[in-house]
Amino acid sequence: MRGGEGEASAGRRFVGVLLGCFSPLLFLVPGLVLGPLLLWPRARPLLMAGARRLAALERSRRSLFFGDRFPGAYEVPDRRLLRYLAARVGAGLVTGLVLGLLVFGEVLAVLLVRGVVRGSLGWTELLGQLLLGGVLLFLDVQGLYALTALDARLARACFGPSEQELLRRRIDELALSRAAVVQAVDTERRRIERDLHDGVQQRLVALAMLLGRARRGRERDPQQADALLWQAHREAQDVLAELRDVAWRVYPAALDSLGLEEALGGVAQRCGIPLRVRFEAGDAPLPRPVETAAYFVVSEAVTNAAKHSAASAVSVHVTRDGPLLSVRVEDDGRGGADPAGSGLTGLRSRVAALDGTLRVDSPLGGPTTLVAELPCA
């Protein structure tokens, strides 16, 4: 199926092609007579309005008879419109010619049949005529096909992307966002591994070392061994706290059991700088993926603010406007956040996977504002 043509029956298409042959006559007369007036600036708006009418006719022809769907609000520039009309005149005239040839061929065929019936035609002659006619018919039909495709292409180029074009774009978009999501997941896994290795595991090794030293020092210096045991005990509690934090960074369990508002409260508790959360998304339940994405947007933004921007305070504002949840995070730090950094790229992928948008505004000297908009449908 050729791009740009929607679902339409063969009959309707044929009518559309026929009309497509006559419409150039509509353009040709005013175009030839009034075209030179386009050079006169005062007449131009009037003439352009006329041209737009004619183009609108063409557009309706395409959507009525061929089922094309064009984007509603699509402003076509003047030059492109005139170019289209000129191209249509050419294509329409050629289509008329090809159709005329088809009719002419039909007439010849009828004459041939009559000749056969009257017996004035020899077999060999008939065969020759059939062969020649068949080839010409094939060429003619082929030409007709090419012209209808051209017609569709011209309309698409002028009136903007058709449904097919839009679908193709959407597929490209999805393929991109899918790859980005996979990459974001890998980045997060790497971060989890680093968290476990550099935090929890090192602490556990250190703890085991403390115990080993205490055991070895028992005979030499019982008092010191005692002190080491105390230290080991404290260290064990620190390891537990660290493990809890790592687990929370991997996935906040509160998100599932208590929802976004509670989980954001958890971020505020864990954050080193004062964090004010205003949650005004109403009581209606949000889809789980949207909640998760919103949570990670906030948690990443807050982590960045605390780590890199030397911010003294962060404010988070969550609002819901119809089907759109918007999350706004602002800090008073020194700005200069890199939108292409791995953290923000991962967030953007996460948001894009839900067809949302993420805007980061972080001029040097601050403040940094991060706005995520997530559709909840």
Add this chain to the structure above:
Amino acid sequence: MRVILAEDSTLLREGLVRLLVEEGHEVLAAFGDAETLVAEVEARRPDVVVADIRMPPTHTDEGLRAAVEIRERLPETGVLVLSQYVERSYAARLLAAGAERVGYLLKDRVAQVEEFLDALERIHAGGAAIDPQVVHQLVVRSTHADPLARLTPREREVLEVLAQGYTNAAIARQLHLSLSAVEKYLNAVFDKLELHRADGYSRRILAVLRYLEA
């Protein structure tokens, strides 16, 4: 002995320093990265260097590269490398220059204080210390499955302890055997694996490791 440490986790670095001092060793310096390590070792000439493989800035193999360089430049310095995971290629790079005064241990092995201290002593004495995990993986993954299968369980045990870098006497102690029994088993192992009884103690280990890696 005189030791220089390179370990990025502050907690662990401090713990190691304390442990070594308590054991009567002298810690000349302790670093959180490998950047100045080679230069410092050249300047201060410690007996043994202990280095973590994965350190800042890239968290890949900084420590290992420094260790290999130290082995090239100062062969008389013992080098003990601590690795996060069992990486055969890392072990191979480290042992490329022979099996004298060298160690490759899993980081968690540090938690077993006695084993860690023992490994340091062995390296200091000119031997090798290869983590049992590493050896075990080599044995399990070895392409020489048939000759290995011909070993009796006892012979396999002896082989694994030997490959970690222990002397015959130490093997005897660990497996509660007499010294002559160990020698008997080892002869059988070398015959079955068609390993030449290389001269020199560490060359023997190297022969075994190379065999297992091949």
